[in-house]
Amino acid sequence: MLTVYSDDHRLHFGQSELVDGKLQPCFEMPSRADTVLARVRQQEIGEVIEPKDFGLEPILQVHDAAYVEFLKGAWDRWAADGHSCDMLPSTFPARRLRRDGPIPTALHGQLGHYCFDTEAPITAGTWQAVYSSAQVALTAQDHIRQGANTAFALCRPPGHHAGSDFMGGYCFFNNAAIVTQAFLDQGAKRVAILDVDYHHGNGTQELFYERSDVLFASIHGDPLVEYPYYLGHADERGEGEGTGFNHNYPLPHGTGWDGWSAALDDACRKIAAYAPDALVISLGVDTYKDDPISKFKLDSPDYIRMGQRIAALGLPTLFIMEGGYAVEAIGVNAVNVLQGYEGAA
Numbered sequence: 172m173l174t175v176y177s178d179d180h181r182l183h184f185g186q187s188e189l190v191d192g193k194l195q196p197c198f199e200m201p202s203r204a205d206t207v208l209a210r211v212r213q214q215e216i217g218e219v220i221e222p223k224d225f226g227l228e229p230i231l232q233v234h235d236a237a238y239v240e241f242l243k244g245a246w247d248r249w250a251a252d253g254h255s256c257d258m259l260p261s262t263f264p265a266r267r268l269r270r271d272g273p274i275p276t277a278l279h280g281q282l283g284h285y286c287f288d289t290e291a292p293i294t295a296g297t298w299q300a301v302y303s304s305a306q307v308a309l310t311a312q313d314h315i316r317q318g319a320n321t322a323f324a325l326c327r328p329p330g331h332h333a334g335s336d337f338m339g340g341y342c343f344f345n346n347a348a349i350v351t352q353a354f355l356d357q358g359a360k361r362v363a364i365l366d367v368d369y370h371h372g373n374g375t376q377e378l379f380y381e382r383s384d385v386l387f388a389s390i391h392g393d394p395l396v397e398y399p400y401y402l403g404h405a406d407e408r409g410e411g412e413g414t415g416f417n418h419n420y421p422l423p424h425g426t427g428w429d430g431w432s433a434a435l436d437d438a439c440r441k442i443a444a445y446a447p448d449a450l451v452i453s454l455g456v457d458t459y460k461d462d463p464i465s466k467f468k469l470d471s472p473d474y475i476r477m478g479q480r481i482a483a484l485g486l487p488t489l490f491i492m493e494g495g496y497a498v499e500a501i502g503v504n505a506v507n508v509l510q511g512y513e514g515a516a
């Protein structure tokens with residue numbers, strides 16, 4: 172299996188996130204990608220290549236142009252104002268404020284407009300890092316377009332919490348959505364996205380919620396008790412054209428393989444019935460029992476089974492790296508999925 176990776180991820184290293192009332196070091200750190208890459212190499216799962224540059228066009232098929240423009244210029248404006256620390260918002264357009272009213276011209280007002288939480292710090296290198304992360308995903312997608320059955324996009328920062336015009340949850344560009352749209356723009360009739368990250372892929376859901384050419388299925392911590400809290404319930408089944416093409420599997424804290432795999436089986440049945448031309452996996456491994464910010468109980472051998480179950484669908488499959496914050500185990504767990512998929516484990 173080909174892996175696509177860029178060292179540019181290192182350019183994004185937020186110094187702090189606001190957790191439990193305190194600014195703490197960011198869980199989404201460069202060593203996450205380094206550990207996965209080391210495991211990919213140690214297990215010799217296949218060639219590792221740098222991304223090609225597909226430009227901004229494929230990103231603009233998914234993300235709002237003004238949002239992309241904001242992201243691109245934010246740091247320089249922040250630095251010009253004399254700041255050197257990470258950019259973090261503190262004011263958001265909550266209910267009954269004008270969310271779709273005039274976008275503020277003030278940098279801080281724009282930052283809150285384009286964010287949904289305080290967990291996507293913009294740093295000096297963030298733009299380059301998120302641009303390259305999207306190119307990593309697009310290069311892996313191109314490998315499948317050219318005929319390969321599968322590929323692994325070792326993306327960092329992750330993307331599944333990012334919507335058309337907002338960042339949050341360590342995410343800025345929605346890599347899984349960008350490659351899904353690329354498949355469709357290249358002639359695919361239907362694409363399925365299976366999000367196995369511990370957290371609901373709110374951004375991905377939002378992007379395709381009213382469409383029937385993308386089936387979205389997400390298995391995640393119940394939003395009643397888990398981030399992102401405000402999306403991810405089972406009754407969210409799509410809207411309009413998209414009704415019936417969105418499947419959420421919210422699960423309780425403490426869920427282990429038995430409960431988790433029952434949801435996986437049902438999601439796979441729905442994906443098989445949908446008969447997509449391609450399958451995109453939002454591969455987060457923060458479902459792991461020792462993940463510092465999550466509360467499921469999957470163990471490393473379970474990720475092999477996860478890969479085997481996904482392979483049984485017999486679809487061209489593109490793996491996109493999302494979350495996973497137990498850095499010591501992220502390499503084994505992510506690569507276990509890939510090796511399980513290839514039957515090599």
Ligand SMILES: NCCCNCCCCCS
Binds near residue numbers: 370457
């Ligand atoms: N106390 C809840 C903190 C949640 N922090 C954001 C998690 C983003 C995960 C991305 S996969």
Ligand SMILES: [Zn+2]
Binds near residue numbers: 370494495
């Ligand atoms: Zn997550």
